[in-house]
Amino acid sequence: MIDKTIKDAKEAVKDIQSHAVLMLGGFGLCGIPENCIAALLDRPLSSLTCISNNAGVDDFGIGLMLKKKMVKKMISSYVGENKEFERQLLSGELEVELIPQGTLAERIRAGGAGIPAFFTPAGVGTEVGGGKEVREFDGKLYLLERWLRADYSFVKAWKGDSAGNLIYKGTARNFNPMMAAAGKITIAEVEELVPAGELDPNAIHTPGIYVQRIFQGKDYEKRIEQRTISST
């Protein structure tokens, strides 16, 4: 088996350059590549394009990259939880492209699967459809949407092996599998890294072919945005 293990997050991000296009997995703060974001913050990077469903919060996740003015453009579906984001958006420092969440997921999936474009009903007749080809199929209108690909994809999994096979947990899977496939270089950080052969092949969510670098992360904070407790 090809061994893709690297030492840590610092090694994982050492060759990333300014102006790169990055994908970062996660939904809200669930399933985000915490270690790689921390390592990116220590690099003198700017003018990055970040493709991620959300933009973190002020003091965690991609919010920290925004605070250090590393990001030129965000491509997301929902960005509501971040004041610094709002400030940069209003002042024109930050460019934002908002995409319906399912279209975002499918554009990334298409990017990884070699499908340059596809038709979707989401956004027909709305601002999102502006300038896009509309076509009718069986009496219903659809928008032409193009694939998304990245120079680097950062994904977070629960378990992984040295061959790059990944297993996610709970709803922390979200955008991670599609982003793993859509990155030219995909970097996976996992809570538990095992030698190839120890994970059940039946249980693999992301096959190792999509992963170029893998390391065991540490000190996961796994911050919760809305801790909601049942009274009973």
Added chain:
Amino acid sequence: MLSKEQIAQRIAKEIKNGQYINLGIGIPTLVANYIPDELEIVLQSENGLLGIGPFPVEEQVDADLINAGKQTITMARGSALFDSAESFGMIRGGHVHLTILGAMEVSENGDIANWKIPGKIVKGMGGAMDLVSAARQIIVAMQHCSKDGSSKLLKECQLPITGVRCVNKIVTDLAVLEIMPQGGFKLLERAPGVEVAEIRNKTEGKLIVPGDIPEMVLP
């Protein structure tokens, strides 16, 4: 006039046995509290779960298990987990029977606006555009009027729309209404103590009143 909880209670009566349902953020999330125990239904969370369970007790809290509103949740018995592309595949593919969501405006032909107020900060549409583009049935939970008293049930939406001709039914603090295929809000029920005249006054779009309108029956 209905409280938010009562709007959720009334919407819960629309749910049928065997349905897969997606609940939006806000009042729609409250609907889960009023679904009768005898109904077997499955709640879909677009971040990758079929089978949302109750909120966790302290010891069950798991940062890796949240709903689309980023609240901690549990999984119901028989749940399934999946990625976001699969999730929206089942949404766009028409497999979700019922979508319940909030709105800022609805027009008499069923257009919905709920994602953007020009001049204010734009947070994004999240999954709303995908949901309204393909759900088999869409019920909207909303206030009949905005805080300044102006109607939110309009001839045409003034705000940027989320989807065209997609809303089937609306439950407001004043009434239950159905969007007619040829356009118009058909009044089905009044909130307890609310007269048809008041609903007519507060509905800017075309209101269709088919004879005597019954009062809502709430549990």
